Amino acid sequence: MQYALLIHLDDAPFVAATNEQRDQMTAPYMAYNEALIKAGAMVSGERLKPATTATVVKVRDDKTEVLDGPFADTKEQLAGFYIIEAPDMDAAIKWAARCPGAGHGTVEVRPVWQTR
Amino acid sequence: MTEAGAALDARAAAEAVARASYGKLVALLAARTRDVAVAEDALAEAFTAALVQWPTSGVPAKPVAWLLSVARRRGIDAMRRRRTATDSRQHLELLAEEAESRMDDDIPDERLRLIFACAHPAIDRGVRAALILQTVLGVDAATIASAFLVSPSTMAQRLVRAKARIREAGIPFRVPERAELGERLSAVLEAIYAAYSEGWGDPSGLDSRRTNLAGEAIWLGRLVSALMPDEAEAQSLVALMLFAEARRGARRDPDGNYVPLGDQDTSLWDNRMIDEAEARLMTASGLSGDEGIGRYQLEAAIQAVHAARRVIGRTDWPALATLYHALALVSASPAVAVSRAVALAAIEGPRAALGELDRIAPDRRLADYQPYWATRARLLADLGESDAARAAYDRAIGLERDPAVRRFLTGQRGAA
Incomplete structure (x- = not known):
C-alpha cells in the first residue's frame, strides 16, 4: 500500500534561521531520505516553501477567489510530504515515527487511494 | 428422525x-x-x-x-x-x-491477530471493546449497543466506521513484536476490561444482556490468556474479572438492597471462581519478570485480599494499603487514591484518611466521582462532623445512578 506522510510543523524557526542553521536542520531529512530509498520505500517526497508563501484558490458561482495565506490559520502548517510504499499501517507508522518532522511537529499518516 | x-x-x-x-x-x-x-x-x-x-x-x-x-x-x-x-x-x-x-481440521487459530487489529492504536479507543465483541464472538450491534447504553444506530455506525478503517488504512492482522507488545497488549486487555465493566454495571442482574456481556468478557480474557500463556497481565485480568464475578450474587440482599463489599456474606461468593482466580494470580506472579508487576496483577491481588476474608474472617487492611500504594505508582487515578484512603481509615483512623482525601481534592475529576464523596461523607461522620458529612452524602447521592446504592447512601446520611 501507499501512504502519505504529511508533515505539519511550525516553520517560523526555519524562516528565522541562518543558512548554516538551516543546513543543520535539513541534515536529518537527508539521512531519512536515504533510509527510505535504501529500504525501497520511497515513492516521492517534497519539501514546501514556508506557509507565508501560500495562496488559496476557490471557485464559487463561477467566480475565482484568490486569497493570500495558507488553508488553515494555525501555528503548525503543512511543511512537506512523503509518499511511501509500506505493507501495512504498522510499517507506515514506523516510518512516520522515524521522520525528523515527528520530533518537533506532527506527522499525519494517510493511506493513498489506489487508482492504478 | x-x-x-x-x-x-x-x-x-x-x-x-x-x-x-x-x-x-x-x-x-x-x-x-x-x-x-x-x-x-x-x-x-x-x-x-x-x-x-x-x-x-x-x-x-x-x-x-x-x-x-x-x-x-x-x-x-x-x-x-x-x-x-x-x-x-x-x-x-x-x-x-x-x-x-x-480444507481439513487443522484450521489455524488467527483470533489473536484479529483481536490485535481491533485494538490497534489507530482505532478509536471507545469502539475497540465493541469491535472485538462483534468480530470474535459474533455479538450483534443491537445487543452491544444496549449493553453499552448507546443507541443501536450509533453503535452500528461506529462499528461500520471502525471496520472501514481497518480495511482502508491497512491495519495489519498481526501479533505485535516483542518491543511493542506490552503497550499493544494493554490496549487489548483494556478493551476486554471495558466490556467486563459494562457488564458488571448491572448489579441487580435484571438486564441479562449486560450480565451476558460480563460472561463474554471473561470468555475473551480466557481466550487471550490461553493464546498468550506467558503474559502475566492477561492471566491477571482473568483473575481480576473472576474475583469480581464471584461476588455478583452477594452484592444485593434478598430485598434488593445494596450490600457493601465488607458486609457481604462470603458464603454467597462463588468459591470455584475464586479458586480459579487465585490459581491464575499465582501463575501470573510466576510470570511477571523484569518488566515488574503490572496494573491488572496489582488489582487482582487487591481482590485476592478481599476474597481471603472467606477464609480468615477479616480484611487485611495493611496489605490493601500497600497494594493500593503500588497501584498508584503504575496507574495514577483518583479512584486508586480514594481506595487507598479507605484502607488508611481502617488502619490509622478517619483523620488520617481525610487528610489523604484533602490532598487529592484539587483533582477536578473528583467533582463527579461518587466514591470520593461517599468516602468523604463516612469519614466526616466518623469524626462527628455531621453537617459536613450530610453535605458530602448529598453530593454522593446526587451522583449515583443505581437506586439501591442511593437508598443505602440515604440511610447512611440519616445516621450521620
Missing part, C-alpha cells in the same frame, strides 16, 4: 459451531483482505446455507471447514460484486488461493 428433529439438530450444530468458531472463521476470512465486513457477511451467508442444507444432508463431518469453504466462495462473489475489476484482482487471487488450501 423426523424432519423437524433434523432441523433442530442442524440448528443446534450450527449454533455450537458458531459459538466455538465464529471468531476463528472471521479472523481467517479477513486476515489477508483486512475486510472484516465482507468476512462477516460471507460467514452469515454460510450459516444460512448450513441451516438449509444440514437438515437434509446431515451435519458434515468437518462443519467448521464446510462453513469456511462456503464463506470463502461467498466472499469471492461479494468482492466481485463490490470492487472494480482492476482493484479486486489481487484480493480475488488471495482469496482463491486461500480457498484451495487447508
